[in-house]
Structures are given as C-alpha cells and as structure tokens.
Amino acid sequence: MDYRVSKSGDYTIVELAGDVDLSCSPDARKAILRCLERSEHTLVDMSGVTYIDSSGVASLVEGYQTAKKKSLRFGLLGVSEAAMSVLQLARLDKVFPIHATLQQRLDADV
Amino acid sequence: MSDANVKPAIEVADLVTHYGTRKILDGINLEVRNGEIMIIMGGSGSGKSTLLRHLLGLHRPTSGSIKLLSTDITTATSAQMHELRKSMGVAFQGGALLSSMTVGENVQLPLREHTKLDEELMTIMARLKLEVVNLGGFEHLRPAQLSGGMIKRAALARAIIMEPKLLFFDEPSAGLDPVAAAELDELILRLRASLKMTIVVVTHELDSAFKIADRITVLDHGRILITGTVDEVRSSPIERVQNLLNRRPRDETIDADEYLSRLTEGVVD
Numbered sequence: 001m002d003y004r005v006s007k008s009g010d011y012t013i014v015e016l017a018g019d020v021d022l023s024c025s026p027d028a029r030k031a032i033l034r035c036l037e038r039s040e041h042t043l044v045d046m047s048g049v050t051y052i053d054s055s056g057v058a059s060l061v062e063g064y065q066t067a068k069k070k071s072l073r074f075g076l077l078g079v080s081e082a083a084m085s086v087l088q089l090a091r092l093d094k095v096f097p098i099h100a101t102l103q104q105r106l107d108a109d110v
Numbered sequence: 111m112s113d114a115n116v117k118p119a120i121e122v123a124d125l126v127t128h129y130g131t132r133k134i135l136d137g138i139n140l141e142v143r144n145g146e147i148m149i150i151m152g153g154s155g156s157g158k159s160t161l162l163r164h165l166l167g168l169h170r171p172t173s174g175s176i177k178l179l180s181t182d183i184t185t186a187t188s189a190q191m192h193e194l195r196k197s198m199g200v201a202f203q204g205g206a207l208l209s210s211m212t213v214g215e216n217v218q219l220p221l222r223e224h225t226k227l228d229e230e231l232m233t234i235m236a237r238l239k240l241e242v243v244n245l246g247g248f249e250h251l252r253p254a255q256l257s258g259g260m261i262k263r264a265a266l267a268r269a270i271i272m273e274p275k276l277l278f279f280d281e282p283s284a285g286l287d288p289v290a291a292a293e294l295d296e297l298i299l300r301l302r303a304s305l306k307m308t309i310v311v312v313t314h315e316l317d318s319a320f321k322i323a324d325r326i327t328v329l330d331h332g333r334i335l336i337t338g339t340v341d342e343v344r345s346s347p348i349e350r351v352q353n354l355l356n357r358r359p360r361d362e363t364i365d366a367d368e369y370l371s372r373l374t375e376g377v378v379d
Contacts, residue, residue, distance in 0.1 A: 021273075022225055022227070022272070025227075025231075026227065026228065026231070029228070029231060053273045054235045054238050054239065054271070054273060055225075055227060055231060055235055057238060058231050058234035058235040058238060059231065061234050061238070062230060062231065062234055085303065085304040086304055086305070088304065089242050089300060089301070089304040089305070090238045090239075090241045090242050091241065092238075
C-alpha cells in the first residue's frame with residue numbers, strides 16, 4: 001500500500017492506493033489520525049484501493065469517530081465496488097459520507 | 111467459475127486414513143476451486159467430519175496429499191502450518207468458544223495470535239465482525255449467556271476476523287431452528303460475495319446444502335459417491351445418493367465373516 005497526503009481547500013486528502021490489509025493498515029490509520037490530531041477536515045481518497053480488509057475498515061471507523069468527537073468533517077472518496085461491498089457487509093455504507101469525487105463532496109458541503 | 115486456470119484452493123489426492131485398523135477415508139480425490147462454496151455431505155459415519163479434520167491439518171493421513179493454497183499440509187513444517195493458518199478460518203460445530211472469555215475477547219483471539227495491531231483497532235475489528243453476524247452489542251456477554259444460534263454466529267465472527275482465504279464451517283445449521291438456519295445460510299452467501307472466500311461447509315442438512323452450494327460432494331463409507339453441481343447431485347442415478355436425498359434408510363449388506371469376528375474378537379487396533 002502507498003499513501004499520499006495533500007491539501008485541497010479546507011480539506012486534507014489522504015490518498016490510499018493498493019491493498020489496505022493487516023500488513024499496512026496501521027500506517028493508513030496513523031496517517032488518517034495524524035490529520036485529525038492537527039484538527040484538519042479529512043477525506044480519504046480510496047480510488048486507488050484494490051482491496052481493503054477489516055483492519056483497514058476499522059481504521060476508517062476510528063478516523064470517522066475521532067473526527068466526530070472533534071467536530072471535524074470526514075468522508076470517503078472514490079470507493080470502488082469491491083471496497084463498497086466490504087463496507088456494506090457491516091452496513092457502513094450507510095454510516096460514512098461517501099462521494100465519488102472531491103468535487104461532488106464540495107458540492108454536497110454547500 | 112471463471113478462474114479455471116487459477117490453481118484450486120484445495121486439492122486432495124488419494125487420501126486414505128484409518129482410525130486403528132478401521133479405514134475411515136478410502137481414496138478421496140477432491141478439488142475445491144477458488145471462491146467456491148463446496149458442501150461436503152453424507153450421513154453419520156460417512157467420514158465427512160474426518161475429512162474436515164484432515165483438511166484442517168488436525169490429523170495426519172495414512173497416505174495421500176492435501177494441498178491448501180498450494181501447500182501440502184501432510185508434509186508441511188509447523189512454521190509453514192502456522193503461516194497457513196493465518197489464511198484459514200474455522201467455525202466448529204459447537205462453537206469452541208472459550209467460556210472464560212467474553213464474546214468480544216473470543217473473536218479477537220486470532221488477531222492476538224497472529225498480529226500486533228493496536229488495541230483500539232482490534233476492538234473495532236471484532237465489533238465490526240460481530241455486526242456482520244448480527245451480534246452487535248453482545249461483545250461483553252460470555253458464551254454461556256448465548257443461544258445456540260448466537261454461539262454459531264460468534265464462532266463464525268471469530269473464524270472470519272482475519273478475513274481468511276479459506277473458511278471451514280462444520281454443521282452450520284445443526285441444532286438451529288429453521289429461521290436461524292436460513293439466516294446463517296444467507297450470511298455464508300454474503301460473506302463469500304463480499305470477502306471472496308473459498309468456503310467448505312460440512313453438513314447433512316439438505317435444504318441448506320442445496321441453497322448455498324456451488325458444488326456438493328457426497329461421501330459414503332469413506333468414499334466419494336459424486337462431486338457435482340446441485341443439479342448434477344439431484345439427478346444422480348447413484349442409488350446411495352438418492353437414498354440420502356430422499357432420506358431412505360440404507361439397505362446394509364452384511365459381510366457375515368467380518369461381522370462375526372467383530373462380535374467375537376472385537377476390533378483389533
């Protein structure tokens with residue numbers, strides 16, 4: 001897995017790519033939590049994610065909960081079909097704010 | 111299945127095994143494809159549970175080979191087995207939950223055994239899996255406080271916590287009411303769809319087998335009678351298969367000499 005952190009307007013974007021599994025989700029988790037610790041509104045761009053397991057999903061859950069506690073905005077972008085079916089298994093597709101693109105998220109924020 | 115050129119998830123070749131002098135499995139050949147739900151069916155004493163125990167690496171066979179994800183577990187070292195077990199999940203018939211631990215702690219066990227994940231992450235992962243099996247909020251209960259169906263679902267949550275490539279499920283519907291059994295079948299189908307697991311289910315419940323199977327293998331007296339799709343098994347001309355499907359009592363042929371010696375001399379170990 002690779003990840004890249006960038007800024008776009010109000011948001012910090014954590015871009016994950018490749019397989020997010022037990023071996024690397026701790027890194028993804030740290031990257032997400034670090035943004036939130038700095039009180040940045042955070043979006044996780046998952047368009048490059050080929051596979052995500054429950055350790056990755058748990059990291060997203062923890063991120064979202066942390067964001068809520070700090071009244072920060074949080075969400076997922078570009079969730080692939082495969083990742084979506086993993087989220088759906090635990091009904092998390094109804095929990096996370098999910099948008100196809102950053103632009104759609106920004107439109108929804110207005 | 112589309113991945114015909116991918117290696118099978120499980121390959122059993124010429125498997126023979128004995129308990130004492132009694133031959134339990136007699137030349138089993140079986141392939142389970144990647145992403146397939148394979149049902150192992152058969153009456154009591156057919157050898158299906160013994161086959162499962164061999165697939166899990168709990169017994170060494172007399173002869174033959176068992177390859178899981180291309181590793182032959184009959185010759186694998188304990189280090190190889192330990193590695194392979196990360197890719198295997200098992201839900202035992204009775205649940206096999208540890209009674210001194212809470213449901214949540216039971217579900218987390220494989221993570222503690224195989225990973226060094228953060229405590230918070232493991233807790234959330236266990237809760238996620240309990241949500242998947244509809245046991246959300248039950249993590250603090252002990253196994254003794256659960257119903258039979260809940261124990262099976264908790265055992266399933268533990269079996270899938272590592273998101274194994276291979277999931278083995280022993281008698282998922284045994285002892286459950288019809289609604290709980292049907293729910294568990296649905297859950298098995300959803301798991302395969304989302305997590306792309308290869309699933310082996312041992313059962314003698316016909317309704318459940320027909321509902322979830324891609325293919326069924328029917329065991330009888332330690333041999334495979336047929337391996338095929340639901341339709342192929344249903345329309346099989348083999349009498350013993352039809353007996354099983356139609357719940358007809360079997361018409362035993364008795365070997366008089368063997369029977370007499372068993373009565374007078376017992377079974378020689």
